[in-house]
Amino acid sequence: MTTEHQSLPSRPSALDGASLELHYLAEGAANIIYSVSVTSPAPLQAHSHRYVMRLRKDLPSTKPAVQTMSDFRERIVPLFAGHEALLMEQALYELNPEMIEAANRELVEMDGVDLSALSINDVNAQSRPNRKIRHHHRRHVYLPPYEEEQYGILMPNLHGPGIDWLVEFKPKWLVQSPSAPRDARNCRTCALNAMRRRTKLHQGRGDSGFCPMDLLESGNILEGALANIWPMQEGVQAFAATFKAKVQPVLSHLKALQQAHRSVGLEDFQTPAGKDFGLAMALRDCSVFLVLRRRDEGGGVDLVDVKLADLDLKTTDGGKVQKWARMEQELLDGGWYYSAEDSNCALSRHKS
Template sequence: MSQSASVPSDHIPDISDFCPENWTINFVNEGAANLVFEVGLPPGIPSTAGSHRKRGHDIFQGNLLRVPKAGAKTFPYPELQQYWESTVTPLFPEENLVQQQLVRLGHSPSKVISRLDELLIKEESRRRKDFRGTRVLPDAQYGMLIEDMRSQNTSDLFLEFKPKWLSPSPSQRTRCRNCAREAYRDHLDPSHHKAHRLGILCPLDFLACRDSPQSLDSVLKHILPASSSPAQRNHLLNWLKTNTLLPLLQKVQSEHDPSSGVNLELSMTLRDCSLFLRISSPSEESMKIEAKLADLDKKNATKKKDHWEELERNLVEGGFYDGKETPREETDCLLERN
């Protein structure tokens, strides 16, 4: 899908003004629709747009560059940014959202795209097998600067996870929607059943951490790396028991339940977002946690509505919400434990 769109350009930075051939770039990550890079500008490299020189050398500081991937059928970046600003940001405090900004890839963006594609070719062996060979959308006109939530120094701890469906579906009984879906996936593919069935965290445990030691232990086991320090573990434990972000996300999900059929794209966006946690400090006394939501792109409800409805129908009619499927799949759902 073309990334062109009619948007005002006077307030949108043009990153091609800042000499792409002189960038230092690193490949960071990718998904089915986007590629993410770390970009640096060497000191003393002038901008071709003098009035933007200082702005240009600051623009990548603390940010990553995200660009659309060729072949991905997603909305144009200007539309994604407008949706994020008008629909998503009013739901959460600014400090709880990974900030993003639309940028132009240039009036002739081939310089930027070629530079990024060159790196992808060099990094091919590092990429996921099913993503190898894909490149930047050749006619992309826009990218995004995304706030970099990775570790800022070696003492930081960075965590990323998907909270998923914190608000239970009205149709559920014995299992939450996420665990019902996982049981359905195991049912369809018995080959990974035994290794997979108890390896999935029930998202309801995130909110149960406040009162349930078992839920707290389960969450820590799933999201905390073995390399973390005792101080980081204790700080994360306290955050899980006292944070306000996950309860707020649950509230917002409840207010936009997909069964209502109203604004289905927002309902599914809120259930597929990621949560980034950065625990940073040289000492336990001043340790700080930053918690921010990301991956809040607009979903294509027109394209996915039939798939979502078919999946929900299979979960209900197949008995996966009730644990009555045959043969019965074992899960670690909080509702089954209680």
């Protein structure tokens, strides 16, 4: 028995004009991610769930998809000249009112789920088609009406056929904050994580249990950091060599970009005129995706691809600059750049 190989569209734009159905996958502070199935035309239906759609939330801090894509092409892509393959491919998709209405109805229904009445297994089983759950702090925020947003952004679904693991991590600040004390024992990321763990006053992603600067190290230090994101109990030592060869150059480039766009200290936030916070903060909040496949013979894991995502320019509207300034002031006033408790920062080890 033989089956004809059916190649995938080379770019998300190949689905332009196709009729799609949205399936809720996950959401962050600003966007909701949907898997998409193709309802027509028939030749493209085999590509269902090979792509995901990102739709922005109806918040003052989110930009229309058309502007987001324009910013990406004009401001982000040139920073990766010659290495554009590292960037997640994206394409605009024209929505229709029915898609938005159906997606918002689903979100309202999901808001009605009582988390307190569910077991931990139920809460973790968000992929169940009959039980989708929004975390309590994501509730009651929906998609903009069609009159205000007519487009979504299509991207490849990296966890496609033949892929065993899709690992995501946020490198965050690979260089120190310009306003941190010179004798700081915590980098900006470790200082913020220490404050969040102790005070529990701020929510956010990025606390993966390691110092981001360790991702550019080698030996046991790198292996210790990777153990926090590695999907298996074994094999991290072997993967560290692959990570050093294929991922560290990407992170080194990202670090250089953060260094070049470093107007992100307290004084910058307090005197924002002429500062490009949108780009600088985007470079500090992007995600890295590692596409992994188990080897058929001999064990081990192959790194199939490395992609950078979440590189939307940050908006400075809605009090964002003031929020960043307050956060930096809290880190300074609270002594979090010096806190040694619950911290294993590279800066502290280097000064020991």
